[in-house]
Amino acid sequence: MIKSAIQVQAPKNNVYTILTDFSRYKEWVPGCESCAVTSQSGNVCDTQIVINSMKRMEMGLRFDSEPVHSIKFRMTKGKELKAYAGTYRLMDSADGLGTVVLAELDIDAGFMVPKFMVDKICNKLLDDTGTALRKYISSAPMKAAPSPAAEKAPSPEAKRRPVKRLLSVVQTAVGYKIWVMGQTYTVKSEQG
Amino acid sequence: MAKRSSIALPCKAELPYSVLTDYDQYAEWLPLVKSSKLLATEGDLSVAEFELRPPRKGKWVVECIHTRDQMVLWRTIGGEIPIAQLQWDIEGGQSGQSQVSLTLEKKSSWRNFLPLPSGMPDAGKCLAALQRQISSFLPEAAAGDGGEKILDLVETSQGFVCWIRGKKYVMTPAPEGPRD
Missing domain, CATH: 2.20.25 (N-terminal domain of TfIIb)
Incomplete structure (x- = not known):
């Protein structure tokens, strides 16, 4: 499991909206050629996604979201990988100016691909996703809607x-x- | 592959716990840290970022898991540092004493099998630095045995306060300009 902290200058609500707008993933997720929602039930959403980065991969991904806090995803269909799963956990940044996305990614590419290589690919994917998310947010600014937690968060100076x-x-x-x-x-x- | 070291402190467990979870202040005391910043906190989980002093370089990002007054655990999630995990264990003892242990766990790498310097920080030095920082919050640590206290400079939540021969002075920042 590889983790990364992505700092974004946007409120948690906005970041959550972008991360759960699966049909628009092709506009910003690196290598995403298409992402179609195939079914939705409450906060669980099944999608069919095509990613073309090092290799073209088509897979079914199930997203399970906890509104404004986290989005879990895992592969439900696909031939190229044995497993593909991860989480985006959204936290209000301590400076009150944005959101920190704690991203986790776990890929099992089978015994033919060594773990160090998979880890390197995961690191790069998370870095690229962070960069792309920041760029997407800055290019298409949404109406600021600070999350309630951010409004309540005490300033760092207030700490006794x-x-x-x-x-x-x-x-x-x-x-x-x-x-x-x-x-x-x-x-x-x-x-x- | 882990390295562990311990130190006894003349204070309750709350004090080391509060110093260890004050992520904005690490540059004051931890030798390898040049600057530090709390990125986010949610419940017992925090994310912090440290800028490292030379010869190490770059940023070290950790996810921090806390158990109040007992444990502070960091897992590396970014940065060119050989530490995979760092764990501070705090044990409160009798009569206001506590024991802090530091365990450093190395990242697994093929380099571990070569006779190269590990690049790992010294756990003992980190604990000694913590001990010095802790003593700043203990009035008795600075008092010494006997003698007359003629000057005391303290930082409070209201600002800097100076005691000179028992008389209290509250310091206010001077306007920017040439020094006298």
């Missing part, structure tokens, strides 16, 4: 920190003890 000592000087009989950021130095007077 305990009192932190930076410097302390103590005069002793033989000189000074100077404590700086966790380390103590002794300065003795010349007479001492």
Whole structure:
């Protein structure tokens, strides 16, 4: 399982809308030639997708979404791979300016393809998807609709920190003890 | 392939836990980190990004899983660093003491079988740095034995406060300009 954090300058609601608009995947998902919704029941959606990146692959992908929070997908049909699954988990960014998508991808290409090679391909796919998502959002800005969680999120400055000592000087009989950021130095007077 | 090291701290488990989950402050104390940033948090899961000091370079992105006052676990999800997983275990003891252990797990690579430098950070040095940072939050650590405290500079949520021979001064930022 390969993971990646994708930072996007758009509210979580908008990112979720884009990630669940499967019929428009061909507009931004790298290598996607087509993506057709074949059935939908609640938050579960079956699609037929054609991806042409290193190899042309046609597969059935089932997306199972938890609105605004996560989208899971897994291969239900396909000949080229043994397994293809992953998750997009959407989190409000700590700076309140966008969304962090924690993306996971797991591919099983069979025993003929070594794991390190599959991992490398997964890393590249996630990197390319992140770049494409950012580009798509910036080129087709949606009406900003901040998610409720983002509105409620306290600013980083609001976090209370305990009192932190930076410097302390103590005069002793033989000189000074100077404590700086966790380390103590002794300065003795010349007479001492 | 994991390396583990431990240290005893003169404080309750809450303090190391709060220092370890303050992802915006790591550059203050962790030797290999030049700057750090919390990217996102949701429940017990956070995503943080560290910029590394030379000779390491680039960014290190980790997903962080927390168990309040007990454990902070990082899994590498991006960056050219040989660490696969890093785990801080905190054990609260009797009379306000605690024990922190750090376990570093290396990424699996064919290079591990070669007699090359591992490039892994020293767990002992990381814990010593944590100990120094922790002591900044313990008033007794800086007091020393005996003597007269003549200067104390502390950072509070209201700003910087300076005590000089028992008298308190609240410091305000000076306007930009040439130094006196």
